Amino acid sequence: MLRVEHLSKSFDGPPTASGQAPERLDVLRDVTLSLKPGDSASIVGASGSGKSTLLYICGGLDRPTAGTVTLGDIDPHTLDAKALAAFRNRRVGFVFQDHCLLPQCSVLENVLTPTIVTGTTADDLDRARTLLDRVGLSKRLDHRPAELSGGEKQRVAIARALVRQPALLLCDEPTGNLDRETADSVTALLLELHAQLQTITVVVTHNPDLAARCGRQFRLVDGKLAQ
């Protein structure tokens, strides 16, 4: 279960040339959200509305100004750096808009990247191969990211996000850099895997089709989350 309760996040605005105190920006205001395993949710909103920030806070990459986030019974923001890293490694999978593949590694190695932390086992390897088979890249295991198309790269990123069988899959604009056709394909894949693996999936997107195909749809307006 993912619980987000009364979450707020504020930033200082950019420093002013005149030396006056910077303006305070409230990006998230009292956001509350609850998702159970098997749930999928989309968050839409204008650029700069705080969608990615909410996603990063849920995944333990960012820290709220107020409020709590719990996944299962763990609030990642109470963990020390090492435990937080382990939390992210075991419980959370990330898919970013620009896929963030390591150019020096092959497709298979990219998928296995999260297993570096604990050491890659034979099971990890099998799982990685299986995932890549499921995303349709079983014949591209040894290819480098530079040799893949945008859609293929994002498929690799999805496989990487799922290789540790996370409880929570966070996708930040996963189709943002893709053409419509490829975006549809990636969307289908994402939802198919979600259905199979029953992960809690949160997708931040501008893609209305993707947003609509998620179980729950949220809109972030003025820092507030509306369903």
Place this chain on the structure above:
Amino acid sequence: MTPTALALRGLRYYWRTNLAVVAGVAIAVSVLAGALVVGSSVKASLRDLAVSRLGHTDTLIASTGFVRTALAADLAKGGDVGAVAGFIALDGLAADGTNTRRAANVAIYGVDDAFFAFHGVPAPAGDDGTFGGRQALVSPALASDLGLKVGDSILARLPSPSVVPSATLHGRRDALGKTMRATVREVLPPTGLGVFALRPNQGEVRAIYLPLARLQREVERPEHVNAIVTGRARDPKMDVAGLVKARLGLANAGLSLRAASGGSISLESASGIISAKAAAAARRALGALQSSTPVFAYLAHTLRIGERDIPYAVVAGVELDTLDPTGAGATGPIRDDQIWLNAWAAEGLGAKVGDIVTLGYDVWDDAGGMASRDATLTVGGILPMTGLGADPTLTPDFPGISDRTTVADWDPSFPVDLKRITKRDEDYWRDHKAAPKALVSYATADRLWASRFGRMTSLRMLPVPGGATSNGPEAQASLAARLTEALSLEDAGIVVQPVRQKAIDASEGTTDFGQYFFYFSFFLVVAALLLTGLFFRVGIEQRLREIGLLEAIGLPPSGVRGLFLREGAVLAAVGSLAGVAGAIGYAALIMLGLRTWWVGAVGTTALRLQPDALTLAAGAVAGFVTALVVILLMLRQAGRAPVPALLKGALEAGDAPPRSGRPTRSGRQARPARARVAAAWGRAALFTMVAAGLLLAGALGAIAEAGAFFGAGACAMAAGLFALSAWLRRPPRTPVPGAAWRRLLGLGAAGARARPGRSVLACSLIAFAAFVVVAVGAFRREETGSPDDAASGTGGYTLMAESVVPLMFDPATTAGRSQYGLDSPDLQPTLAGATFDLFRVRPGDDGSCLNLYRPDNPRIAAPSPAFVARGGRFTFAATIAAVSDAERSNPWRLLDRRFDDGAVPAILDATSLQYVFHAALGDDLVVPGTGGEPVRLRVVATLSHSVFQSEILIGDAAFVRLYPQQEGHRLWMVDGDPSRSAALAKVLEDRLTDAGLVVIDPAERLRSYQAVENTYLSTFQALGALGLVLGTLGLGAVVVRNVLERRREMALLAAVGYGPGDLRLLVAGEVGLIVIVGVVLGTAAALVAVQPALARQGGGLPLALIGGVVVAVAASGVLATLAATAVASRLPLVASLKSE
């Protein structure tokens, strides 16, 4: 998938960037290990040079006097010490046959076949088949200096070492030295004997080899030598000194025994006076069983009572009651106010007991003149012409007197008026030779005639009461054995030196070139490490998304750091290995520089590259560790960046959130941008204050100036770099209308703000290089003193004259000018107004930076008491004067200080003290005394950049006490009309040719020292310039990288109509900012740091140098701009517009 596998993938994929990091590490290691290799190579070269110059010599047995040639053969018996050769070694001067070309500091050797055999070279066969006659062999350096070839004539000027001290009555003060003419038989090759030298020095060897027999004849010491060399002993632990002691014999100590009256045996010295050490040794040998009594015989020029006198009478000071207890002495001792005449003298003077006798005698005064003095004594007794009344054994042999049959034949060292000699005097001489005509108490003789050379002319050893009364050969031999046993080598004036070992020790050098070049290369190393850091940072910045991703998927920050550290370690290791090869190349280049461009600093071309594995390994390890630390520092900054920022490829994110879940525990909260700006300004202010504090502390003398220099300079520059960092991070300003070029330049400069850390690093490189070049340039000295300025480095002297032979007369006196032939009326206009300050000199190792070897036996000099009392010459860098006003106003008076612990006050040049002796004011330096015994010299003051960098100055009284054998003065500091100095120099050299006088311009001497200093500075600057090259590389790399990262921006500008010139202006804005700030920061920091030195030297700012640096850096900036724009122009427009 493992971290190592991932690291290896990264290494391979980012090979271009990694290659740059490897290059940076390799340069750092090359420079670091190279500096160490230079140090070890110089040491090894000096050791090889010194050892090769010794030939087969292992130990030198040197005598301050002379020893019998037979001692060498005695030592060789049994073969314990290997080969042995005795020879004469003198320091002299040489000239070509026409006396037009001269060379000073020439080693003149008298050698025979045994010497050639010792060195394993065939003796050159002369006309008669042996090395003899008027032949001479010359070293190649001397031949070159004098333009000599085989068959040419050569003049060798050498001191005429007399056994009788010149400062005693019978010493010959008029003996200026010997000049020997010889014919060059052979110019020796530049190996073996051609470079033979007993004293380690890296300079050219100037030597003449003359036949031993001829030299012995010339110095009037037949069958004697003053040096014996021994080869390597079979047993390395062989006690050569013990062997010499065992084979010594009295004769080699200059002592002899002869039968004297009353069955006693008289101990006498070849010098005519027994030294205190020899007398004490003799008394130790005799012990309590046998008594002895001193005798002090002196030649009085007159014994007078009223109108009657006796000329040239020997008067002996004796302990009459001890010497003759049963005869005349039975009545008791001679009272100190009495004189006892023998019957012949009493008759001649018509004297009776109670008459007053005037005793007239001569002594040499300090100015070199003979002074007559009188003593008034009462006739206490008349001795019969038997026993002590006519005992010639009371008087030792005086050369030129004792060996003559008549008084008229005397050839004394002092003036004798033969007209005063009567037939009665000649009859006395015929019948009684030098038997004293009068006796005084020993105490009176000691009071009147004692000198530093001794207080008796003989020691009479009396027969043991009740024992055998024989004083024949057997008794003498037995006594001689006991005396020899009691004599130490020091007492005998013999020093046994393990010269080979000492040469090896001395080759450790005064100058640790490894350390120097480490210092010189320090900024180069820093530049290379900055470059390493810069390239690594570029690599990191290239992979920020990767770091963000790794952290996002659960790698802890330490894991990510460890991953990159593995890559860094591999790069550092590869760079270090490459650096080892580079180190050899770099060291080879430096050694080449030392042999060629910087030969002025070392004075030899015999330095060879001799890398050793340990040094290289040490350099490589040091470089590896340092590079790793730099890499860690770079990673640390990346590790502080928040993950969301990293995922966007940014190192710094505006008001980024903390990245740890527990900021309060971990404390790792990312600071807001404004906090970083404030922190940077705070650090700038802090470093500014520290720089000011260091300068103040340096000015107040609380810390060493060198520390203040580097500390203040570094802090000032750090302050500037922090200020730049703050400025680059400041909020952007609202654009204002302006000309296109200004807007373009401004836009370019704004590019530097895109990656402030990278820009600051590039700027640091430029600033470091500018700092080194300007700071070092400010220390360059071209000052050569002024003859009008007594406070300058020359002391205001116009000339300094050094002689081979000790000069016994003061040229300022009438007697002195007469003695030296300077009293001719036609010379008076040249000599008018010239004044002379005389310095005693004990020759020794050069204590200046001109000598690379450690001066274990440094040259010692002593100014005259008059010079010390007058003061006012030279400038003192520091003194311990705090007690009396007299010392404060005239620190030269510190030489008169007495320390309770027996240390001798000494003054040294500050540069020599610091860099050669590695000591400080107040420290004690231990130098060997006459017999090799340790003498402690306490540094009471230091001179600032003076001509006295080669010697240690001590007081006159201390010099005379410590080095009694070093007579007269060998150094004249001459003050006079500068317009006549050339003429005066010529007159002095001409008139004192036989003394081997060489006159030089003190400014020239000063320049030779400064040339070394300036050469070191040039070296430093050259390496600083190399740092500038690295800075340029770094700058180019940064700008090219920035252009690549901004290629979309560039493409956009091109798309909207900006031309190549506009783009160049854009890049120039960024380059210009880095270059200008770098040069300004480096130069300003350098000027702040060297301000105290500039103020002290009174020099202006090194504007030409600063201009040069600006031009060089500006040129590098132009190159960087052109390179970057060339890269930009090659980028395809459309692809660049689409690129991410």
